Amino acid sequence: MKRRTFVKSTVFTTVAIGILPSSLLASSGDYSYDELIGKGKPKLFGEGINLRKEAYESFLEMKNAASREKLDIKIVSSYRDFYRQKGIWERKYKQYTNDGLAPQQAISKIIEYSTIPGTSRHHWATDIDIIDGAAGYSGNDVLDAKKFHGDGPFRPLKEWLDENVNTYGFYLVYTDNPGRKGFKYEPWHYSYAPVSVPMLDAYKKLKVKEIITAEKVAGAAHFTDDFIEMYRKENILDINPHLLP
Template identity: 40%
Template sequence: MKRSRFLQLTGFASAVIVNPLLFQQDTNATINQLLGLNQSHLNAQKTLENQTYIAYLKLKDAAKKDGIDLKIVSGYRSFQDQKRIFETKFKRNKSNGLSDAENIKNIINYSTIPGTSRHHWGTDFDIIDAKVKQPKGDLLLEEHYHGNGVYCKLFEWMQKHASSYGFKLVYTNNFHRKGFKYEPWHYSYQPVAKTYFSIQQSKEFKSKWNQLQFEGKNSMTSKILNNYFKEHLGHINPSLK
């Protein structure tokens, strides 16, 4: 990534950087954050990125006034966390007889490849309404957020108010959208996430990601990875790009 381009992306175009080595260190630190390897951008509780956390508290307070108790059930996730999730699914699918290609395809319906999760960024979270009677089993199901679902009121409120606080639904219910399936529970803080998305699409990021190791990675062909970066990571709410 060119120096001028990175400064523009990170919002520090007016800063004067004298030492190229310091700039490179800053670039590497940001990429490591997005890979889930560095937590220096997070709040004290290690749940969200600092700016995202401040905006979330305002969102939560507004929702409370309307009788909704926002609760994050999944916020920041480290590389090791995502690695554990991915490898568990990979081993299970493999024991069930799935080929390597089928295995990867099955996992990335909902789960990201380690090092590429938006949850590494600290800008994204999955939410429920803690005030209602919780459903049995998996909380994050589409049926809970629509129709007579227990989180229907929450979803409708977020659709109406989330944007005012900078939050956008990531994986929208768009028939023409490819990649990850629709997730009515997954929101992202746009002011920071747009910058992070641009960095994630850079050659520098992909070069660092290539150095990561986890079970199943050797099964990923260049075609699988190219499609994944283009469709799964790229086919999101346009306002987040």
Template identity: 45%
Template structure:
């Protein structure tokens, strides 16, 4: 019979707890790409139930410190992301950009439909609810220095991870892919296993089967580069 010391037993319990916290859930391809098959909570701003409850706890804690957190964007379907993509693509083409230039400009901030973390019901774009909101909400200037949401950002820097939320596209100097988004947070306990499952999806097959502007220019080589830089080059704490 194998005997364990109390210290060894405690370490085993901690490891099992960590494994359980990121237990693998069998998410379908539909759920991973925003095309349905995902249970969501909330009315206007929908999230997975666990994420919604964690956000509410964080929101209530912030309110005690006079910070009123508001969701600007939560779950986003494939169809909605496709609308955003097609609108931007047509606008850039009308400005006489080449298809390749239009796509590169889009993916500075917007994802290819089917690849958005917002499809998972785990990610949220956040602002602070103030008396007079600026015309443009989700821009870096609002969150840094003395920007209108700078107090909110300071509170999040100090507290968000206590509630399971991590900044996705941080301001690490050498990070590639999407630009710095001080408003975009992800609930790690669920988004971590979903990212692992998402990487198994055949994106080329999916994108060739939908009405996506410029999809013939999204080649396997381009998509691999996009995956490495835009999907995977994120806050290391989320990988």
């Protein structure tokens, strides 16, 4: 049996218990410090897709299956390196503080949806933000939870994903489960578990404070020890249990 077929079938049979078998998970020693914080140079596959090979192949299978239901899974964002994330962070920090927010308030607002550079799952080339490219929609803010529910244009895609996405090894990261903290609900953000789970396991061994203060990120002077511990516990680790090591 080919590995791709094995991965698909095994992931499918383990969805019910929410545990990925250890045979699917790469060794945590396979990932360098730079790779985990977005400064490495992973080999990326697919024009406009930019995922690790295994995630890319599985994504294509999922995309093809969805297309048979007249759904066009379109990636809005996938791999982002440290410097791209730093640019997003600092643009928002400048905007919010210029609007009159205190630094701590600006940081709290940013981390409703955006990560501190060096801590983003998008650094791993395993995570995707997706919409339905075949759906008609208005406005530039496509990553809006309302668009994925009710009479939103991406509701059919979300319903299809709810039924099928785990078959391909992808899981919603920031769920709407009651009591979950950290980043707000993101019905567009999925992660390829067979690779991202061991990467998170390796990442957990790193010192978050050193990562997020070493590069003098805007607002870093206000990253207290209590804030960093909260951020690690809630924003990094309070995710879909299927994606935890």
